[in-house]
Amino acid sequence: MAKIAVFDSGLGSLSIIKEMQKAFKSEIIYFADQQSYPYGKKSQAQLERIMRKSINLLEKFSPDFIVVASNTPSLMLDLGTNRIFVVKPPLKEAKKITKSKQIGILATESATKSKGLSKYIQENIPKSxxxxxxxxTKLVDLVESGKFLTEKKYCEKIIKKKLEILNENQIDAVTLSSTHLPFLKKYLEKEFPNIQFVDPGNIVAQKIYFKIKNKQSKKNSLKIFTSGNTKEFQLKLSKIGIKNKVNFLSF
Structure with a gap:
């Protein structure tokens, strides 16, 4: 029976977990480290400390694999191993889709400024x-705050304002390079119908599937932990249809 621990600073992990549960059956330990939210404004040194503590904490559950379900530390730190999966912008997929050869990478502030992202682009995208x-980052806040569920007009206004660059250029493919962003996909597609938004969730899920396909569980199970307020997080999850009990977990 496969046991997989998945974590980030909040709701973002759920976009990856959703794809994992479609691709295979396993026991999933989900840790929303809300005390560390947002990763997107942390320095590299701060993220290193958070990642080390989070991974050590989750090792106590004896998982087969750990998923760092956030692009920001995945790009800024060297975390990937045979047991630790990371999430990075799906640039190869965007490269296949684009006709204009203009690609947007929608990510957190820290990720967009990181050397890690610049290096990743050089490795995967031709200079042409x-x-x-x-x-x-403001779009990530719409998800983590729950406003994407309750304040439709406000979300539309913020998305239009913050993504003016998409209308000013010939960008026709955009990577959703924060795991929070797939929650906004319907908003994004409505506002920018001529742009394809690429979600890395399925790509990550398939990589894990190949590792555990002979070790699957009979059914999916999900245990949820947060370092924040359990009642508040439980309420957020219930609004998106997740009724599982939320337990407290901290360093």
Missing amino acids: FKIFKING
């Missing part, structure tokens, strides 16, 4: 392509 690094 034009890449736009777009700060999506």
